[in-house]
Amino acid sequence: MKKLLYVLFVFILAACSSSSFPGKNWYGRHLTVVEMMGNPVQTSGSPNDAHLIFNSENSLINGSGGCNRIFGDFVLDKRKSLRFSDVGATRMTCQNQTFENRFLDLLDQVRYYDVDGEMLLLKNGRKEVILKLQ
Numbered sequence: 001m002k003k004l005l006y007v008l009f010v011f012i013l014a015a016c017s018s019s020s021f022p023g024k025n026w027y028g029r030h031l032t033v034v035e036m037m038g039n040p041v042q043t044s045g046s047p048n049d050a051h052l053i054f055n056s057e058n059s060l061i062n063g064s065g066g067c068n069r070i071f072g073d074f075v076l077d078k079r080k081s082l083r084f085s086d087v088g089a090t091r092m093t094c095q096n097q098t099f100e101n102r103f104l105d106l107l108d109q110v111r112y113y114d115v116d117g118e119m120l121l122l123k124n125g126r127k128e129v130i131l132k133l134q
Contacts, residue, residue, distance in 0.1 A: 026120055027056040035132035036106060050103055052133060061087075065103050067094030082113040082122065106130050
């Protein structure tokens with residue numbers, strides 16, 4: 001009986017461990033925005049494309065809106081909940097400022113995430129995909 005309880009305890013700990021956390025595979029990766037609100041985003045394959053990088057050690061994001069640098073905090077949990085906070089950006093004047101402003105607005109609306117292969121899907125409160133990153 002004692003061995004059975006021990007085995008059960010180990011399985012419960014494994015299920016709760018952060019190594020099984022669904023988002024670990026995209027921490028530290030350069031995730032490029034490929035779709036906003038169902039519309040494809042033109043990418044160049046360069047570091048100047050709009051993108052995010054998640055830092056799991058301190059729950060920070062950084063990246064680019066296509067022109068300005070983006071930075072902020074994120075909170076993530078096992079129920080696929082994701083929230084960004086204190087998101088800011090440098091404020092250089094850009095040719096495509098409308099796109100960048102929309103990207104920042106959408107980050108503020110993110111409440112959930114899902115992973116589909118190599119694609120990170122960011123969803124609003126109604127669980128509609130508003131951003132796709134790859």
